[in-house]
Amino acid sequence: MFTDTELAIVAIILDDEEQELHQAKKRKWVHEAWKKRGTEGEFATLYKELVDDATKFFEYFRMSENCFNILLKKIEIKLRKQDTHWRKAISPRERLAVCLRYLATGDSLKTISFSYRLGHATVQKIVVDTCRIITENLMSEMLPNPTEEMWKSIADNFYMLWNFPNCLGALDGKHISIQAPHNSGSLFFNYKKTFSVVLLALVDANYNFIAVDVGAYGKNSDGGIFANSSLGKALQQNSLSIPQNAALPNTATEAPFVIVGDEAFPLKTYLMRPYPGKDLDGPKRIFNYRLCRARRIVENAFGILTQKFRIYNRRIQAKAENVDYVILTTCILHNFIKKIDTNTYKHDITSTTVAEETKLEKLPMQGGNTTRDAFRVRELFKDFFNSEAGSVPWQNDRI
Known part of the structure; x- marks a missing residue:
């Protein structure tokens, strides 16, 4: 017979094993192509080259790099997400890039999903969240009540x-x-x-x-x-x-x-x-x-x-x-x-x-x-x- 303490320990162990199995299943749901976001995604491969060419940067984002950086500085804290023990969070800079690319081109969320190596639902959430953050933080500055x-x-x-x-x-x-x-x-x-x-x-x-x-x-x-x-x-x-x-x-x-x-x-x-x-x-x-x-x-x-x-x-x-x-x-x-x-x-x-x-x-x-x-x-x-x-x-x- 197990004591109450031993039963509690067994329950904790089983719970930890269940969580690890759940996380493993979640990791298996990530497509192999998406795992290469950090090396083959459009942000990883193209952004650094755009920074070196002002004209191309403007054509891509429909704003200058200076404007992009000022905008990012205003909302960076709101865009930042916490890393998890099994996945690194998408950076504020990449989140803003995804949103602006969507607005600038009108490309479908699916197209941006493939090019940035991100899930379709992830791209959709990034666009919506970023738009809300821009609205909430810049509305009073860009559309003030006229005096x-x-x-x-x-x-x-x-x-x-x-x-x-x-x-x-x-x-x-x-x-x-x-x-x-x-x-x-x-x-x-x-x-x-x-x-x-x-x-x-x-x-x-x-x-x-x-x-x-x-x-x-x-x-x-x-x-x-x-x-x-x-x-x-x-x-x-x-x-x-x-x-x-x-x-x-x-x-x-x-x-x-x-x-x-x-x-x-x-x-x-x-x-x-x-x-x-x-x-x-x-x-x-x-x-x-x-x-x-x-x-x-x-x-x-x-x-x-x-x-x-x-x-x-x-x-x-x-x-x-x-x-x-x-x-x-x-x-x-x-x-x-x-x-x-x-x-x-x-x-x-x-x-x-x-x-x-x-x-x-x-x-x-x-x-x-x-x-x-x-x-x-x-x-x-x-x-x-x-x-x-x-x-x-x-x-x-x-x-």
Whole structure:
């Protein structure tokens, strides 16, 4: 007969043997190819060569090595994992490389799994976790809540660069194609006959994102998404530290600060949209041209974002909640890269800008909830653009 102490010792021994057997089985599940990650994986073989060639590094990660290292320094602690007794943890640098490669190319997780010698589930977890960490740690820095001074600076830049005074930003929505979520019905099915989520963005005069709303159902309209977004509600409640009315340049006429959008948005005292209709008189057509010239900045920003992160050229295959983090991460990185690697965006901006001759045809009539004040504000801007103080030499040729 065994004593209680001897039975306890036997139980501990059996438990240790069971754990060792379990770990051995787990080790057997790792494919032979994955065991060579440290010697034959893409990070082990290619990264050191990319470091020696700035051009190739930028082409591979869509950012400079300096930008990569600064980004890594900001999130390295959060990315670090503990080694286990049977496997060495993937380094923060490699985790960031995997995530950026996914965003930069749009390659499938399976493709990256093979090239980096990592399991498919491991790659998926690395991408999702890294996107969450970037969002949580850089959101407040790259997309801060604008102060009154920041709004004034944005408005100054819009007038200096795009000849639209008292403008706080250009607003638009972009449909991001995704794999149809399970049991979602027609919620994500949009007018383009694809499944999507919507990225609603407010952009400044230099193509930086000021505010974004991510994850709205693809079936919803831009105007409806804006009305239900945090940005739309804050503007309606006047809780965004927006400056008081200011005189239009070289005049004594005071006008509110506004954002500019296309015909999908409602006319508000703080939101200007084009005059609807086809047979417009000259002054209204000039207003539409001047507004569209400022508004196209947000379309250009979407073009730059798509060119920078090729994941947008394919249908994103991930859970809806993870898609939101992926999109938000690209917006944050867009601002981050522009801040660190200013010169690298010159080609992107040049190659993605939309022609100024925006077509103004068949703009739908706005709904009946537009206030008289909103009409009055639009008239103020129209009159300014057609006056000696506010006109530009080429506007009559453009319309």
